Amino acid sequence: MISGTHVVVYSENPEADRAFFRDVLELPNVDVGGGWLIFGLPPSEVAVHPAEKNDTHELFLMCDDIEAVVARLAEREIACEPVQDQGWGLLTYLTLPGGGRLGVYQPRHERPQNPQ
Template sequence: MINGAHVVIYSRDAEADRAFFRDVLGYPNVDAGGGWLIFKLPPAEVAVHPADSASHELFLMCDDVAATVAELTAKGVEFTQPVSDEGWGLRTVLRLPGGGELGLYEPRHAKAYEL
């Protein structure tokens, strides 16, 4: 039986992105060997959206996007898009130290992880 999910983020600077998840976001982790950190994530959910080609995105969720943006900005995190109202939630995008981007949003929809 499937008992979890493992998310992989590909990075041009894996060490910097690992430090970001460890030090800025404060996610607990295990060392799988040689400094290869694997992070415990908050509760998660998955959605399937229609598209012309297959792709994947990772969004972090929060209860108050304005407060979270302020907290992360104070820690030096760069946001590449202003907060926008998408109807289903308030959304922004942050840049990882390795150059990648992650979505961040405050959902207005029911949260599947609360089931």
């Protein structure tokens, strides 16, 4: 059946954002040619939310300790918005070097098991 997911992040400065995922987030990666990096991600989950249009999708990174992540990013001069308690989790946003906005949150909701 499904063996994984592939997320696409569009960027006005892909080289800078690839370096961010590689050097700041330290995600494992492979170069599939010409500096085009594909990053490995930890286990993931998908949620379906109601919407008026079906043309928008979002990417959030998840963590176990949002304050530790924010502090670690601050050490690398990556600013995060103030952490917001959303009930379902603690959420912040950071701005990627290419200008995109990326959410990071510490979930409080139950997590599904990963398929084998």
